[in-house]
Amino acid sequence: MESIKKIYLIGRGPSSSHTMGPEKASKNFLSKYPQASHFQVELYGSLALTGKGHMTDVVIKEVLGENTEIFFLPLVEPSYHPNGMKFMAYFGAELIGEWKVYSVGGGELKEEGEERKGYKAPVYPHHYMEDILVYCKQEQISLVEYVDRYESSDLNAYLEEVLNAMEAAIYRGIATEGVLPGRLKIKRKAKTFYDKYLENHRFPTILYAYSLASSEENASGGTIVTAPTCGSCGVLPAVLFGMHYHHHSPRENVVNALKIAGLVGNLVKHNASISGAEVGCQGEVGVACSMAAAAAAYLKGGNNSVIEYAAEIALEHHLGMTCDPIDGMVQIPCIERNALSAQYAINASEYALMTDGSHHITLDSVIEVMKETGKDMHAKYRETSLGGLATVKRTKEPPKE
Numbered sequence: 001m002e003s004i005k006k007i008y009l010i011g012r013g014p015s016s017s018h019t020m021g022p023e024k025a026s027k028n029f030l031s032k033y034p035q036a037s038h039f040q041v042e043l044y045g046s047l048a049l050t051g052k053g054h055m056t057d058v059v060i061k062e063v064l065g066e067n068t069e070i071f072f073l074p075l076v077e078p079s080y081h082p083n084g085m086k087f088m089a090y091f092g093a094e095l096i097g098e099w100k101v102y103s104v105g106g107g108e109l110k111e112e113g114e115e116r117k118g119y120k121a122p123v124y125p126h127h128y129m130e131d132i133l134v135y136c137k138q139e140q141i142s143l144v145e146y147v148d149r150y151e152s153s154d155l156n157a158y159l160e161e162v163l164n165a166m167e168a169a170i171y172r173g174i175a176t177e178g179v180l181p182g183r184l185k186i187k188r189k190a191k192t193f194y195d196k197y198l199e200n201h202r203f204p205t206i207l208y209a210y211s212l213a214s215s216e217e218n219a220s221g222g223t224i225v226t227a228p229t230c231g232s233c234g235v236l237p238a239v240l241f242g243m244h245y246h247h248h249s250p251r252e253n254v255v256n257a258l259k260i261a262g263l264v265g266n267l268v269k270h271n272a273s274i275s276g277a278e279v280g281c282q283g284e285v286g287v288a289c290s291m292a293a294a295a296a297a298y299l300k301g302g303n304n305s306v307i308e309y310a311a312e313i314a315l316e317h318h319l320g321m322t323c324d325p326i327d328g329m330v331q332i333p334c335i336e337r338n339a340l341s342a343q344y345a346i347n348a349s350e351y352a353l354m355t356d357g358s359h360h361i362t363l364d365s366v367i368e369v370m371k372e373t374g375k376d377m378h379a380k381y382r383e384t385s386l387g388g389l390a391t392v393k394r395t396k397e398p399p400k401e
């Protein structure tokens, strides 16, 4: 597996696969053909179906220029990954270069045929939690010590940067009112929830407020941290900063909790997928919840087995969760789902902490089941907005423009 730094990317929302990935691909392509007079970009599969709502075309044009032609081709369904793109560079009428690339989740790009598990710079020798736990037992080390043993010495500094970016998004979110971009005209709720927390001082209220703040910043195209994706960026920051400010977990422990959560996210990314277009929302909010549950179990003093159990519980009970965002925007069901999953992560950690950590189903098995479930999931529930909530008849129409 590669560094956990790859799980936490700081960038602009609303989508790691539909905004960050295409932005990165556009920048790469522009650097190869700076002499091009103009560009054409074809978007396939899920990128074509929900690209408008996720602002894929906007971000590509921001990089390649306003006269870039973008073609949405939803009927082209690449077998390598549903988020396919083809970039074409022209000098006058002459085609001077083209590049097919896939946005495979969490802002990462892969080229056609590239080994999905192959990483240019692997840092971990183990690929399964079971092997990691055995190794930690032999060496008598914690999961945090395991991460420290293999990552480079600049990890702590990077994770501080990540925490600062998460916190900044929360602060902006709880201070901002108004409506989110798009036709649905959804009212931002984070500030109202935070004001309620100031009155009632209840832990669930601050979890909801912080999660709403990050997710609403993401939906507005603000800067957030993928954890593991943009659409699921509300869960982990809510749990970490809820534990820090409400339960007074020291900041250095919160940095260590990011290591634990990153390890869990890394295992899913390596052995299954964190792309909603590939496995549905179980791979985004489900994984975020699993990461956050592991982090919370660590912050509450859980040992390695209890941490693994908390992560397993959280992912197991998100199995089968579909991705069907209304209007292709990362708003409904995404924002509310993040908030409730933050609370679920706490519940999973508390449940695991009441045990000695022994249980029947391992995290590795659930990751495998999640991958299989994603493969069996109908395409209309995998970030295409062709089914589920995205097509349900609404009882209340959004206000007219």
Ligand code: SF4
Pocket: 231, 232, 276, 280, 281, 284, 285, 322, 323, 324, 325, 329, 330, 331, 332, 333, 334, 383
């Ligand atoms: S439903 Fe889940 S996977 Fe789909 S866009 Fe929303 S957060 Fe991402």
